[in-house]
Amino acid sequence: MIRKPVDIGDPHRLYTVTGGRSRGEEAGLDLVTLIVSECRPTEGMQSEHVRILELCAHPTAVVEIAADLRLPITVVKILLGDLLAAGRITARNPRPSAAHGDAPESALLKEVLIGLRNL
Amino acid sequence: MDSATSEAPARTPLADAAETGLKIVIVGGFGVGKTTLVRSVSEIRPLNTEEVMTQAGAGVDDTAGLRNKNTTTVAFDFGRISLNEQTVLYLFGAPGQERFWFLWDRLFSGTLGAVVLVDTRRMADSWYAIDRLEHHRTPFVVAVNRFDDDASRFSLDEIRQALDLPEDVPLVDCDARLRESGKNVLITLVDHLYQQALAREMTA
Numbered sequence A: 001m002i003r004k005p006v007d008i009g010d011p012h013r014l015y016t017v018t019g020g021r022s023r024g025e026e027a028g029l030d031l032v033t034l035i036v037s038e039c040r041p042t043e044g045m046q047s048e049h050v051r052i053l054e055l056c057a058h059p060t061a062v063v064e065i066a067a068d069l070r071l072p073i074t075v076v077k078i079l080l081g082d083l084l085a086a087g088r089i090t091a092r093n094p095r096p097s098a099a100h101g102d103a104p105e106s107a108l109l110k111e112v113l114i115g116l117r118n119l
Numbered sequence B: 001m002d003s004a005t006s007e008a009p010a011r012t013p014l015a016d017a018a019e020t021g022l023k024i025v026i027v028g029g030f031g032v033g034k035t036t037l038v039r040s041v042s043e044i045r046p047l048n049t050e051e052v053m054t055q056a057g058a059g060v061d062d063t064a065g066l067r068n069k070n071t072t073t074v075a076f077d078f079g080r081i082s083l084n085e086q087t088v089l090y091l092f093g094a095p096g097q098e099r100f101w102f103l104w105d106r107l108f109s110g111t112l113g114a115v116v117l118v119d120t121r122r123m124a125d126s127w128y129a130i131d132r133l134e135h136h137r138t139p140f141v142v143a144v145n146r147f148d149d150d151a152s153r154f155s156l157d158e159i160r161q162a163l164d165l166p167e168d169v170p171l172v173d174c175d176a177r178l179r180e181s182g183k184n185v186l187i188t189l190v191d192h193l194y195q196q197a198l199a200r201e202m203t204a
């Protein structure tokens, strides 16, 4: 079953979740940037931050976090920006394919092709 | 408290060595079979999420902007395929309607490529998507999702003409419900991208 779209009917809730901050703090995160926790949740932490730290005990994409928290991508990026700034999470490969360095694009595509053929 | 904190995700986490996320977008009109295709190849049940945008279409500049009523949301679903220990492919199902394209760059910049999913009973739905993908210079292939009650049975050649599709854009039949068929669509896309990359690297 696919759940219903997020209800953003109460703007004050989003305003509260993000502390009213702007999207300047997104830190170049992409939908598929993989996030990993660097610490465990601590007492008194904002519930959304706790949830993110729990989820990201294993690498988790930004878009999966948004789906689990039922919050818009923009809002999740702001929350992740907080945690990144505090060193509580790290972002792997902030730009797609950057991990492949100077390897030609064809090498990455070949890797994808092999992965798909092996499915 | 909040229900989000008590609800555990019922899905397998990625491998701890996972480091690279890649994107492929499946575009098509409502009911064309995007979610079905994602589901047939994904290792997780498709998840749903959304992005908020202002009336101007630029995304939310300030969360305070959410206080006024000029915001709207676009919803999309996605699935994923772990290609190997390090690399994960995310598949996004995106409705091809107009307001979605305002968010294309914001959501899908850096995408490997796109699949335009076509229902031959509503071919016109695909024109706009093809036009927009060309505009964004996103490489794509076209897959015709054949429905059982489609009496027309247009040939691929006829469909290519109707869509005014260049010869070098791959066009394939599929049944979005079947895993092998969905897999074949993805392989067609990535093989096309691979050939293009090789050609570029040859002349570089």
Ligand SMILES: Nc1nc2c(ncn2[C@@H]2O[C@H](COP(=O)(O)OP(=O)(O)O)[C@@H](O)[C@H]2O)c(=O)[nH]1
Residues within 6 Å of the ligand: B028, B029, B030, B031, B032, B033, B034, B035, B036, B037, B093, B145, B146, B147, B148, B149, B174, B175, B176, B177
């Ligand atoms: N007969 C048939 N039905 C299909 C096929 N693909 C999708 N459907 C059905 O068409 C409906 C719409 O599909 P869905 O994937 O939700 O479309 P979306 O709006 O593009 O995500 C669903 O009831 C599917 O079960 C197909 O290849 N053949």
Ligand SMILES: [Mg+2]
Residues within 6 Å of the ligand: B034, B035, B036, B077, B093
């Ligand atoms: Mg759908």
